[in-house]
Each structure stands twice: as C-alpha cells, then as structure tokens.
C-alpha cells in the first residue's frame with residue numbers, strides 16, 4: 001500500500017515550501033461506492049480510512065494543520081438514512097479514534113454550527129476537543145454542519161450586537177478583528193485546498209479564509225486519494241509557487 005511506501009516525505013518535495021495548512025473537500029464517496037455496486041455508505045466508510053491516513057501523512061511530512069469538510073449546512077438535504085448514517089459514523093469514529101489521537105499527538109477541533117448536531121455527537125465532540133487540546137503534533141479541524149456564508153453572517157451579528165451596545169466603534173472593524181469572530185479564530189488560513197472528483201467549486205467552504213488559497217482539483221475520487229495522490233498535489237503547489245518566484249527574479 002502507498003501509505004507504507006511513502007512513509008517518509010518524498011525527496012522531491014522542498015520541506016521549506018510545504019503548505020502549513022491543507023484543506024480538503026472529500027468529494028466522490030458515493031460515486032466510488034456505486035462504481036463497485038455498493039451503497040453510498042460503503043464509500044463514506046472508506047473515506048474515513050483515507051482521511052485518517054492523510055492526517056497521519058501530514059504529521060509524517062511536516063504539515064501542521066489539516067481541515068476536512070465532513071458535513072455542510074446543505075448536506076441536511078440528503079436522504080435521511082444517509083444523514084443519520086453520517087452522524088453515527090462521526091460519533092463512532094471519534095469514540096474509536098480518541099485513544100490513537102492522544103498517542104499520535106493530534107489536536108482535534110470542530111468548526112460549524114455544532115448546536116444543531118445530535119446531542120450524543122455534541123458530547124463526543126466536546127470530549128475529543130477537551131482531551132486533545134494540548135496536543136501539538138498535528139492539528140485536525142473538522143468542518144461539520146459548516147457553511148461559509150453562515151459563518152460570516154454570525155460574525156457580523158456578533159459585531160453588530162457589540163456596536164449596538166456601544167462597546168465597539170464600527171470603524172474599528174478590520175480583518176484581524178473580524179477573524180476573531182469566525183469559527184476558525186486562531187487557525188491560520190489554508191495555503192492549499194484540495195478538491196477530489198473534478199468539481200470546480202468552493203461549495204460554501206471557508207469563504208473568508210480561502211481568499212488567497214491555492215486550489216488543486218483532481219478527478220480522483222476521495223476514496224482513491226492516497227499518499228501518492230497527495231504527493232502530486234503538493235508537487236503542483238510547489239511548482240506554482242516556484243514559477244511565481246522565477247517571474248519575480250527575472251524582473
């Protein structure tokens with residue numbers, strides 16, 4: 001398996017020019033399963049394994065933060081059986097993986113409107129975040145019931161309420177202050193977004209945070225996105241930056 005062949009960072013990657021933060025839109029689980037004559041949930045299960053190995057890969061190769069879009073505010077519109085399955089899957093994975101996250105030094109956090117999630121999932125989330133908060137090997141951010149517009153709107157509401165109470169002069173609102181009111185406060189913006197299965201859309205993901213993020217779209221379906229694929233994405237990222245560097249030095 002690729003994960004064992006590529007345990008060490010490939011030597012053609014410049015360790016000094018790796019993205020510090022990678023975000024992923026894990027698209028294509030359903031199609032992958034369908035292509036194998038299996039139900040969609042089969043693809044989501046495999047998707048978890050892929051995500052887990054990608055997180056370990058970030059740790060092994062020296063990438064500090066991985067953010068994964070696990071469930072969008074729009075995903076509630078899927079068939080109820082699939083939504084229920086995903087909620088249970090998140091809960092089971094959290095419970096099952098917590099011990100290993102502690103051993104591996106993973107700090108996990110969640111972004112999104114968590115209040116609308118099932119109570120039992122909320123408590124697993126709380127426990128995982130509290131237990132792992134001092135870990136430093138790699139940061140894993142899971143976007144669950146997340147919507148970029150909703151995130152921006154709730155930040156606006158908080159700031160407007162402060163202004164209404166006379167605690168804030170609207171002229172003081174700048175990037176730094178605004179960011180403090182986002183779910184992602186304290187996490188640096190992604191350097192690279194990877195989207196699998198060929199879709200060229202942001203799908204309401206980290207709209208504020210991705211203003212300057214490099215985008216990488218591959219036709220590969222998420223359940224096939226292994227370390228070799230990640231390697232290709234990182235090479236493409238580094239090539240883009242290197243081209244930009246050459247233009248600058250020629251001037």
Ligand code: FPP
Nearest residue numbers: 026027028029030031047048070090093142
């Ligand atoms: C998109 O594929 C995938 C999802 C909506 C779910 C992704 C969730 C996971 C892989 C689980 C993550 C778990 C944790 C605990 C972080 P799709 O269903 O849209 O596939 P399609 O585009 O082929 O229909």
